[in-house]
Every structure is written in structure tokens, then in C-alpha cells.
Amino acid sequence: MFEKIPKPVARRLAIYYRVLKEQSKNGAETISSSSLGRMLDLKPSQIRKDLSYFGGFGKRGTGYNVIDLMKSIEKILGIDKRWNVLIIGAGKIGRALANYPGLIQDGFTIKGIVDVSEKKIGKTIDEHLTIEDVAEMEKIIRERKIEIGVLCVPSDVAQKVLNSVIQYGIKGIVNFVPKRLKAPKDVMIEDVQISLSFKALSFRMVNSER
Amino acid sequence: MFEKIPKPVARRLAIYYRVLKEQSKNGAETISSSSLGRMLDLKPSQIRKDLSYFGGFGKRGTGYNVIDLMKSIEKILGIDKRWNVLIIGAGKIGRALANYPGLIQDGFTIKGIVDVSEKKIGKTIDEHLTIEDVAEMEKIIRERKIEIGVLCVPSDVAQKVLNSVIQYGIKGIVNFVPKRLKAPKDVMIEDVQISLSFKALSFRMVNSER
DNA sequence: TTCTAATTGTGAAATTTACCACAATGAGGT
């Protein structure tokens, strides 16, 4: 679609998007790369370069139109449409995500949550999502046109569960399991490794002179 | 402490650590950079280079002793000691973290969890942690020698809560709030931005030909 | 209309990070 985009760019675009959304709520009409940079501790040139991979969104002398840029980033990130999401594993983290407004607001619709545990199946989360049987997963994925699976199962079953999810046609995974999973390369996996952040913090704290 | 360490290295060390722990459970005595690399989809030379910043842990011809390397990485990451952690905000994500075994196993002790909500204060999570009043936070931090705070509060109060936490002497924050927070530079903040991972996945999915 | 101030878009330089290639080393066999 576009030429070669440095990998960190997509992530930063999502950060810009967050700020733009906030600013548009506050009624700002335009924003400059330098004011954005100040808010995010990034160099203005970084921001301009990032945006320039996708086209010229700004106006010289004025900056960027907040709404327009937001819309453009939505397109680039693919969140101008809604994604259908299934949460797999209704444990602590799965249930936390199930009602995370941040996701819903940004284009991800939680279409279901499944588990194996007899005790959990049938229970309702926040009065609008009912935990369903993982045995129904294939049907759920096909009927509700699930595109993204969120893996929140115990480590030792993660690969097995992933394999079936892929078999049912899912092409995108957000993986909360602290384990490197194997998948065909047309299946995108995005790892979220919370405990790595704690260790990275620890490292910085004991090496804080540098 | 050490010379100039590339920033991605600490994060990778934490990944190596995870695998080493798993391997040591499986009874492996040694591991080579190439087998580690295969498991993690990393070039062996990357792994050797990463480790070499901190010294020569391996033995030529044989590889690395799993236990020794694990211990060495623990030291480097600063998780050879236990860190005292306070969770701030007993909402969905705060409560999920409160009993995440991954953290406890890797050197982080959850010493408390606080909230403002009258309804939540006094309630017990998994029978061993009781939600306390955020008004007691200063006392808790000082008496229990809290070193790391985990921010799980709503976006609009995050900066205010952070400011007080810092005032009470905390030097490390794991921040789950999707917002760039300001802090003196001797306070380390590690951001965990779950919704960015979803957007990054979306981006990859709509641009998957590249 | 012309000038001024602000700000973008972008080649090119600088910096950071990853990768390669190979000498050095240790283990195990003969």
C-alpha cells in the first residue's frame, strides 16, 4: 500500500491519534508538529516525517487540521471501520478487557468472550456480555465474522487454542500470554507483555545513573 | 553501571529470562544462542551481542549454563531482589494485576491496592488483598516501603494521583493510563498501552502485503 | 502588494541498532 514504513511509525501514529482526539474534544481546530511534540516529548521533525510517509496532511504556516488529521490517521491505521473481536479466556485479564471503553471507542467491537470453565459459562459481565462455551468458538467466529482474537488463556494451552482459532479463519491476534507463539505468516500476532514492562522498569531503576 | 546499552536490550533480556526459566524447569542444563534464537525468532548474533554488553556468560563450544545465565540476567534486570508494589485504582485492570502470578513469580510483591470508591474500600480480592483507602496512601507507601506504583485510575485524575505518589517518594511507575504523564526525570515511568497494540495490529492487517 | 512570521515537507547527515564473519576457545574423541 505505502512504501517502506519504519516499524515504530504505526505505534506513534496511534499515539498522535489519541492526542488529536483529546484536542478535538477540547475544541482545538489546528495543531502544529511542535505543539504535538511538546505534549508527547517527541521532536517535531519526527512527527512531520512520520506523517509525510503517508502524504502531506499539513498546511505550511498553520499546522494540521485536527479533525482532518484524525480522520486520515484512522484510515491509515485501519480503524475507520470497526473490527469484530472475540476474547478467548474469561479470566482476570480477559474480563478486564471485555469492558475496556478505550477499545470500544477506538473501533474494536467485542462480539463475544469464551471460556472452557463450566463455572464461568453463562455468567454475564457488566450486564451485556455473556461468557460462552469455547466449544462454540468456530460457530461464533464464522457467524459473527470475528476478525481479531484476543488470547487470554493459560500459557500451557495457548498454542493449542491459537491453532484452532487460526483454523477457524482468524487473521489477527492480540496475545496476552507470555510466550512466543507460532503461526503462519499471514496471521498477524501482536504481543502484549505486561510483565516485560515491569522488568524494564526494574532495569531502569537499578541503572538509573545512565 | 554499564557502558552504553541499546534501549531494546533490557526488554530482550527479559524475554530471554522467560525462556531460560521455562527451559530450566524442563531440566535443560545448557542452551546455545542459536537454539534460543530459534525459539524466539531472533538472530543468534543478536543474543550474543546483547549478553556481551554485560560480560561473557557463555562457554565456547557449549553455550550458556541455563541456571547461571538466569541468575545473571536477574542481577542485570534488578529482579534478584523483590520490589514492593502498590496498585493504585482497584478497577478492572488494577484487580486483574493484583493477582497476576507472573508478576509475583518474577520479583514483584503486591503490597497493597488502593481506591477512592467507598463501595470498593474494604473489599477483598482473592482472599488475600484488601482494597484500602487512597487517603491512606502516604502511610502505606512509607510504612511498607513501596518502591513501584502501578497507575490504574481514570485518565482525568491520573496526573494528580501521580503527583501525590511521587511526593510520597515513589521512584518507579508502571502506567496503564493512556496518557503521557509528566514527572521529574529521576522518576521512571514505564507506559503500558494496551490499546496501541490493537491499533498496531489493525495497521498490520490492512497493510499486510508489506 | 509586499513583507514577516510560522510552519510544513523532505533530502541528507547523524545516530542507533542489528547483523555478519571470523578468530578464539573449550570439550570430547582418538
Add this chain to the structure above:
DNA sequence: ACCTCATTGTGGTAAATTTCACAATTAGAA
């Protein structure tokens, strides 16, 4: 003791990413 094989540690190079610097453009004032 010597050879062979596997594998590390690392200097040097390549690749990726960030930052700089400045011409180009726009808005608004004089």
C-alpha cells in the same frame, strides 16, 4: 597431545531510524 566440532565474543559493516537544516508555502499584517 592433537584434531575436530560447536559455539562464543566482538570488531567492523550494514541497515534502520532519528534528527537536522532549509527551501517552499501559507496567513496575516503593514
